[in-house]
Amino acid sequence: MQTINEALLKLEKSKFRSSFHLKKRDIDYINQKGIDVIRRHAEDFVRTRLSPASIPNDGKQTPTHGHPVFVAQHATACCCRGCLNKWYKVPKNIELTKIQQQKIVNLIISWIEHELRRNI
Numbered sequence: 001m002q003t004i005n006e007a008l009l010k011l012e013k014s015k016f017r018s019s020f021h022l023k024k025r026d027i028d029y030i031n032q033k034g035i036d037v038i039r040r041h042a043e044d045f046v047r048t049r050l051s052p053a054s055i056p057n058d059g060k061q062t063p064t065h066g067h068p069v070f071v072a073q074h075a076t077a078c079c080c081r082g083c084l085n086k087w088y089k090v091p092k093n094i095e096l097t098k099i100q101q102q103k104i105v106n107l108i109i110s111w112i113e114h115e116l117r118r119n120i
């Protein structure tokens with residue numbers, strides 16, 4: 001089981017994953033809402049869009065922009081069950097456990113915090 005930092009380092013080496021960044025609009029939104037609210041949004045998105053055992057539009061359920069968590073999901077390969085399976089060996093077609101959901105949210109929020117520090 002890799003740590004969050006190990007996961008982030010691996011993602012940075014991917015040309016595709018490392019091409020995602022927060023825009024000023026996203027950063028303004030985070031600053032306006034506060035990171036705790038953003039974490040709750042991430043929890044909701046992960047629970048409703050990633051966790052079900054069966055997701056008919058898997059691979060297309062996460063927009064590439066419109067919310068900072070969506071951007072973070074693509075940057076961290078937590079955008080769909082296909083990517084979760086490829087990157088983290090999370091089995092498909094089984095509902096995500098609470099612990100798996102928490103780990104995904106922690107990775108998403110850590111990535112966002114790194115992005116915020118990059119932009120100071």
Ligand SMILES: [Zn+2]
Pocket residue numbers: 059077078079080081082083084
């Ligand atoms: Zn994906």
